[in-house]
Amino acid sequence: MKQKPILTQRQQEIFEFLKEKILKRGYGPTVREIGAQFGIRSPNGVMCHLKALERKGLISREAHMSRAIQLSDQPLSRSSLASVGRLNGANPLEVLDRGDQLDFAPLFENEDNFSVTATGETLADAHVTDGDTVVLKRTKSAQDGDIVLALIDGADPVLRVYYKEAHRVRLEASGKTKPILSNSVQVLGKAVAVIRKF
Secondary structure, eight states: OOOOOOOOHHHHHHHHHHHHHHHHHSSOOOHHHHHHHHTOOOHHHHHHHHHHHHHTTSEEEOTTOTTOEEETTSOOOOSEEEOOEEOOSSSOOEEOOSOOEEEOHHHHHOTTEEEEEOOTTTTGGGTOOTTOEEEEEEOSOOOTTOEEEEEETTSSOEEEEEEEOSSSEEEEOOTTSOOEEESOEEEEEEEEEEEOOO
16 A cells, blocks of 8 residues: 655645645646745745655646646646647648647636537637537627627527627627627627637
């Protein structure tokens, strides 16, 4: 049976903080967040504690990645991917060899963000198709052209493109669907990203 590592009181407190953030949010805190939580002013001070927890086998860290702290007994969860190049329609791949990372953590860091799954082809003209996951930020306001989740006259929420007119709101879908015109529209969230799996 594996012996439980012996931790100092501060190491135990930091480990519990890491565990809570990872399990509740799905990703670990930054060095800055840890420092702020425990009044540790120096990033090196935080790193000493993290290295000790890593040596004792409680956490693992990936180099050069934001939010890279993982619990050793949890499956690895990443919020960034290696960015290996740039493409456009006419030119071949421009290879990047700088260890660049495309970091998706901001989508998950904001506690105001939530997601819905699009069904059907209602927003095909806005490049949102059946099965896409739409990430939205909770807000009560929107600008013309924003994709929003909205309540119309208290009915079930709909995902539409928002336009403000003189005395009403116009919510558009694809060209095949008539727009919704209403004086009673409550915006629940505004789209910030679309995630599509092939």
